[in-house]
Amino acid sequence: MRTNESTIVEAALAASLGVISGVLVGLAGRADGLGALCVVGWIPVLVALRRSGPWPAAVAGAATGAVSLLVAMAWMPETISRILPSGGWVPTVAWWATVGAFGLAMACWGALSSVSARIDGPARWAVPALGLAVVESFVPFAVPVQYGAAAWKMPVLLQVAEIGGGAAVTSLVLLVNLSILGVIDRVRGVPAPFVLWSVTAATLLVSTVRMAHVRTMLGGADTIRVAVLEPHDGFQGREASAITADRRARRLLESTRSAARAGADLVIWPETAWPYAFDRDRDRDFPAGHPWRVVPSGDPTTAVVAGSLTVSSTGDTFNSAVAFEADGRITGVYDKRVPFPLGETSLLDDVLERLRLGRSDLAADLPLVTAGDGPRTLDVADVRVAPLICNEEFQLTGLTNAELREVDLLVGMSSDVWFGGPAASSQHLAQAVLRAIETRRHVVRASMPSGSAVIDPTGRVAWSMPASTAVGGVAVGAANIATTRTASIAPAIAPAFRWLALVWIIALLFAGRPVSISVGTAEARRPRSAFS
Numbered sequence: 001m002r003t004n005e006s007t008i009v010e011a012a013l014a015a016s017l018g019v020i021s022g023v024l025v026g027l028a029g030r031a032d033g034l035g036a037l038c039v040v041g042w043i044p045v046l047v048a049l050r051r052s053g054p055w056p057a058a059v060a061g062a063a064t065g066a067v068s069l070l071v072a073m074a075w076m077p078e079t080i081s082r083i084l085p086s087g088g089w090v091p092t093v094a095w096w097a098t099v100g101a102f103g104l105a106m107a108c109w110g111a112l113s114s115v116s117a118r119i120d121g122p123a124r125w126a127v128p129a130l131g132l133a134v135v136e137s138f139v140p141f142a143v144p145v146q147y148g149a150a151a152w153k154m155p156v157l158l159q160v161a162e163i164g165g166g167a168a169v170t171s172l173v174l175l176v177n178l179s180i181l182g183v184i185d186r187v188r189g190v191p192a193p194f195v196l197w198s199v200t201a202a203t204l205l206v207s208t209v210r211m212a213h214v215r216t217m218l219g220g221a222d223t224i225r226v227a228v229l230e231p232h233d234g235f236q237g238r239e240a241s242a243i244t245a246d247r248r249a250r251r252l253l254e255s256t257r258s259a260a261r262a263g264a265d266l267v268i269w270p271e272t273a274w275p276y277a278f279d280r281d282r283d284r285d286f287p288a289g290h291p292w293r294v295v296p297s298g299d300p301t302t303a304v305v306a307g308s309l310t311v312s313s314t315g316d317t318f319n320s321a322v323a324f325e326a327d328g329r330i331t332g333v334y335d336k337r338v339p340f341p342l343g344e345t346s347l348l349d350d351v352l353e354r355l356r357l358g359r360s361d362l363a364a365d366l367p368l369v370t371a372g373d374g375p376r377t378l379d380v381a382d383v384r385v386a387p388l389i390c391n392e393e394f395q396l397t398g399l400t401n402a403e404l405r406e407v408d409l410l411v412g413m414s415s416d417v418w419f420g421g422p423a424a425s426s427q428h429l430a431q432a433v434l435r436a437i438e439t440r441r442h443v444v445r446a447s448m449p450s451g452s453a454v455i456d457p458t459g460r461v462a463w464s465m466p467a468s469t470a471v472g473g474v475a476v477g478a479a480n481i482a483t484t485r486t487a488s489i490a491p492a493i494a495p496a497f498r499w500l501a502l503v504w505i506i507a508l509l510f511a512g513r514p515v516s517i518s519v520g521t522a523e524a525r526r527p528r529s530a531f532s
Helices: 002-029 035-039 043-051 054-072 076-083 090-116 123-138 147-151 161-187 194-218 238-261 347-355 390-394 401-405 422-439 490-511
Strands: 223-231 266-268 274-279 303-311 317-324 330-335 378-380 383-389 409-415 442-448 453-455 461-464 474-482
Touching (some): 002 035, 002 054, 002 147, 035 147, 043 090, 043 161, 090 123, 123 161, 147 161, 147 422, 161 194, 161 422, 238 274, 274 317, 303 383, 317 378, 330 378, 383 390, 401 490, 409 422, 422 442, 422 461
Parallel strands (some): 274 303, 383 409
Antiparallel strands (some): 303 317
């Protein structure tokens, strides 16, 4: 009985520390100015993991995962209510099922980290760091709240994205937390974790050198002036969208002409900014004088990459980026290769129909989109761009080494109007920062209703659209962008990072020598180093 009671008390204490970490990490993950919390936010749960047995540690991990998701993605319930049939229990159950699934995955991380704390050698600190990266790489719904993305305003922590995307950044963030915890332990008289400190310091040093090298490469590069349009129309259903389509189209074209008059070489529209479906079989813009001409008439220097739904002769609809040269020629169409499964495909409606739960409200407002399989790049305004449309910014670009070598810049195009709050746009922008580092290219983001920015190849946000709460206008911003083709190793190794991390975890667990520690005894309560 006493053993059970002590286990319950231990689990309660571990859960409390997990909740504290969940709040801190969640606040960092909101991407609204508290990102620095990510370098200390994990310390409470790490203390719990090293002092607890596997079951209490699992509770601590679950608490951290669930609470961090609730805090960082507080906008998600409203979004789910738009995706799923509203007015019933389905959105609520779906949200809490998501929280529960992520909490369960984090429980596995907690238990595994507790086990590794009782193994001699680097497994004590490497397994928690790599394990967290594995969890967020494999678990569905974890990608939008990738823990490493919370550091998006701290470029020195982000450079490892070049070898493993956001998962590698997450591992480094946890190593920093462990290193700080090691400093605290050292003050308390515990032996210093020199190996952990050395690995963390070496990684940060190499990151700093690489960042400086990339910035040096930008110095002599050619530049292009790119303008970004950011419509502020808010969320509109299909009926409201049809009523306002003409007005929105005219505002978009007038803003494009304004950007051209200001000297822009290239104008970027957000995803599906054009309110009508565009005939993808056209090879030229509308003639001069036509009210829907995209390229400004009489301006022979300004090209446009327009976000629009396009329709083929067979009736298929695509979510596309259409490249218009300054002379009106359409030089290419990029089609979104990964349609959003809960809005642009029939997957959600098929599931709801099988469960007899009604029809998705969002699906009534969005057409089904066909996945693109054409070229990944567009040639426009004497540069080659690689578009990333909406959720494509949340993952590795998929560009091969050969394709990336020929790309001058990435163009992010998104419409976040149906998300339930501005935090979602900030988190979307944070993901685009990782894509800039992975590819070592500038990322130009055109997003509505917010989040438009220019990100340099080191992950620094060089320019961002001023925040605006005005509804109905179109904000216009422009920046000069270097079109360097800096080499990146990400296409070759980043996709394999999570698998390499998993293999390394298994190897460390089997190769380490177990340390005999009885949880709950005086020996276990003695000060011990942070997974050192």
